[in-house]
Amino acid sequence: MALSSSNLSKSCSNLGEKVRVIARIRGFTDQELASDATHSKSMISVSKSGKGGPFETVKLSFDDQTSSRKNEYDVDHCYQQNEDTADIFSREIKPLISRVFDGENSTFIAFGARDSGKTYTIQGSEEHFGLGMLAMDDILKTVEGGKHRVTVSMYEVFQDHIYDMLDPRNPEIQVPVKSLSEFQKLYFSDSISNKPTKKITLELPRKSHKALMINILACDEKGSSKLVGKMNFVDLAGYENARRNTIDGPNISESTRINKSLNALVNVINALNANESRVPFRESKLARVLQDSLGGNNHISMLFCLNPLFCPGTVHVVTLASRLKNIKPAVVCSASKKQTNSSASISGKKYTKPPLSANKMDSTRKQQTASRLPLSANKKTNTLVKGRNLFGGIEEVNGKKEQTLTMENNPTNIVKSDIPDGDSTVVHVKEDASVKTQNNTTEILDDVNDDNKEKENDCLVVNDSQSPPLSVKLKEMSNYLKSLNSSTPVPLHDSTNTQVCKSVDIMEPKTPKVTHKLDISNSNCQSGSFSKRTTGLKQALVQNYLHFLNTATEDELKGTSGIKEKRASYILELREKSPEPFKSLDDLQELGLSSKQVKNMMKEVVKDLFS
Numbered sequence: 001m002a003l004s005s006s007n008l009s010k011s012c013s014n015l016g017e018k019v020r021v022i023a024r025i026r027g028f029t030d031q032e033l034a035s036d037a038t039h040s041k042s043m044i045s046v047s048k049s050g051k052g053g054p055f056e057t058v059k060l061s062f063d064d065q066t067s068s069r070k071n072e073y074d075v076d077h078c079y080q081q082n083e084d085t086a087d088i089f090s091r092e093i094k095p096l097i098s099r100v101f102d103g104e105n106s107t108f109i110a111f112g113a114r115d116s117g118k119t120y121t122i123q124g125s126e127e128h129f130g131l132g133m134l135a136m137d138d139i140l141k142t143v144e145g146g147k148h149r150v151t152v153s154m155y156e157v158f159q160d161h162i163y164d165m166l167d168p169r170n171p172e173i174q175v176p177v178k179s180l181s182e183f184q185k186l187y188f189s190d191s192i193s194n195k196p197t198k199k200i201t202l203e204l205p206r207k208s209h210k211a212l213m214i215n216i217l218a219c220d221e222k223g224s225s226k227l228v229g230k231m232n233f234v235d236l237a238g239y240e241n242a243r244r245n246t247i248d249g250p251n252i253s254e255s256t257r258i259n260k261s262l263n264a265l266v267n268v269i270n271a272l273n274a275n276e277s278r279v280p281f282r283e284s285k286l287a288r289v290l291q292d293s294l295g296g297n298n299h300i301s302m303l304f305c306l307n308p309l310f311c312p313g314t315v316h317v318v319t320l321a322s323r324l325k326n327i328k329p330a331v332v333c334s335a336s337k338k339q340t341n342s343s344a345s346i347s348g349k350k351y352t353k354p355p356l357s358a359n360k361m362d363s364t365r366k367q368q369t370a371s372r373l374p375l376s377a378n379k380k381t382n383t384l385v386k387g388r389n390l391f392g393g394i395e396e397v398n399g400k401k402e403q404t405l406t407m408e409n410n411p412t413n414i415v416k417s418d419i420p421d422g423d424s425t426v427v428h429v430k431e432d433a434s435v436k437t438q439n440n441t442t443e444i445l446d447d448v449n450d451d452n453k454e455k456e457n458d459c460l461v462v463n464d465s466q467s468p469p470l471s472v473k474l475k476e477m478s479n480y481l482k483s484l485n486s487s488t489p490v491p492l493h494d495s496t497n498t499q500v501c502k503s504v505d506i507m508e509p510k511t512p513k514v515t516h517k518l519d520i521s522n523s524n525c526q527s528g529s530f531s532k533r534t535t536g537l538k539q540a541l542v543q544n545y546l547h548f549l550n551t552a553t554e555d556e557l558k559g560t561s562g563i564k565e566k567r568a569s570y571i572l573e574l575r576e577k578s579p580e581p582f583k584s585l586d587d588l589q590e591l592g593l594s595s596k597q598v599k600n601m602m603k604e605v606v607k608d609l610f611s
């Protein structure tokens with residue numbers, strides 16, 4: 001059953017895929033077995049080819065006579081009813097443990113409809129250990145007598161708030177774990193297992209995402225320790241059919257909220273798998289907590305848990321898995337990426353894996369490396385958040401608790417739902433219909449089978465790579481400014497050109513730091529048309545405005561269009577974390593402004609100048 005670590009990594013990363021897509025069809029419960037409904041047969045069929053090898057392909061289909069679903073759905077691997085959690089552990093988790101000791105983080109996320117076996121797989125019970133327990137057992141055996149120690153954090157994301165499950169009153173708890181029995185006590189304590197499996201409760205368990213973070217720390221002779229790597233196990237709230245109001249499930253608005261939060265996370269995973277240069281971390285609280293484990297070479301597995309009997313969410317879950325599996329990593333510059341990615345999202349279409357070419361792997365690696373850069377360096381994935389740093393922020397150094405990781409090197413900052421929302425928090429797609437239709441990561445969540453389609457559940461993430469015209473304009477401006485600076489003119493990027501760009505600079509234009517002294521007469525505007533010349537003026541205005549945001553006092557900020565008290569104080573907070581948080585207009589989106597709002601704000605600024 002065990003697959004070697006090298007085989008496992010081959011099966012994921014050789015094909016440029018960052019996310020391993022696994023399914024599990026859960027066993028029947030005693031109740032199901034007792035009822036006649038099952039006939040002891042799962043409704044999902046699994047067919048495999050290239051069994052066990054790194055290029056194994058697995059297809060799922062429904063044995064559903066009543067609805068004529070003939071589709072096949074691809075996954076990397078599917079665990080069937082006769083396989084237990086220990087099989088999943090030895091194939092999926094065990095090979096990763098040594099990599100965590102080598103400094104990589106790994107994340108295992110269970111996604112599925114209600115009662116599909118997520119908790120059973122991740123946490124398990126005291127009788128049937130889940131992956132968390134099995135991993136801890138293995139890790140503790142590895143660290144025994146060595147120079148490492150293990151701590152755990154457990155947290156819950158409920159209604160967009162994050163709670164520390166080990167002690168909700170304290171900002172952060174990391175508990176050292178010395179033995180499996182100690183961990184077992186902690187992991188199955190009443191406050192953590194709120195499922196009504198053992199006692200009959202009148203209260204429904206709350207629907208939330210729950211996560212276990214196992215941290216491996218290296219200790220030195222002086223007794224100080226340093227984080228080496230971590231393993232995350234996430235048990236997501238069950239995907240709900242928001243249209244169906246059931247007695248035993250959450251109400252419609254709660255279902256919608258849960259699904260929205262699931263969608264936001266899936267969009268992040270989807271963007272990572274597609275190698276998007278922009279990943280919508282900002283839209284998902286959970287993704288933010290996990291952010292430092294999701295980029296670069298860190299390993300992500302998505303386990304899609306499936307009910308063996310037909311349940312309304314199963315088709316949606318399988319569809320989602322298959323789409324994630326078939327995402328073609330983007331390896332080209334933004335203009336062409338737009339096409340590649342939107343094609344990857346078209347419902348029901350199948351995509352073949354990209355051929356293994358040296359060039360492709362190189363650029364994939366380049367992008368992965370970029371996503372590992374500190375936030376300040378990788379502006380595009382910059383997530384500026386307000387609030388305490390719950391996990392990973394405090395580390396014991398020389399026996400003292402110190403805030404060692406800052407925004408610069410640790411994006412794992414947790415927001416207690418108070419990103420400034422005074423004026424408008426999240427970039428809602430409704431504001432800009434064009435974005436909605438272009439957004440492939442939104443589409444990926446739609447159920448092709450229609451029965452689960454929820455209007456209210458449309459994902460609200462703006463995928464920045466599908467950027468609205470403003471960012472294209474900014475790129476043009478930036479390139480133009482470069483041409484003002486250098487003797488070799490840089491051509492304006494043609495947004496309609498879909499050819500692969502050679503220059504990384506064109507993909508990620510860097511805003512010059514120096515404020516430009518414009519000499520229009522000397523500019524490279526050969527045609528001399530007024531509109532071309534004003535491009536430079538526009539950029540100068542933008543630079544001045546950004547400089548203002550980076551330096552103005554609170555009162556000055558408050559007196560500016562589009563900035564009220566809440567936003568002004570948030571700007572000051574951002575400036576405390578980074579001396580120059582606004583380097584381009586794109587950064588204004590961190591203030592909760594859509595690109596359209598940024599544009600309107602700039603218009604107001606110009607108006608103010610002439611009023």
Ligand SMILES: Nc1ncnc2c1ncn2[C@@H]1O[C@H](COP(=O)(O)OP(=O)(O)OP(=O)(O)O)[C@@H](O)[C@H]1O
Binds near residue numbers: 112114
């Ligand atoms: N592989 C399995 N074999 C046997 N029983 C299972 C298996 N997986 C899950 N079950 C049983 O199915 C039921 C639902 O499982 P579980 O609570 O893990 O679902 P869930 O997806 O976490 O549900 P929710 O979305 O409500 O949190 C439980 O009674 C559990 O014991």
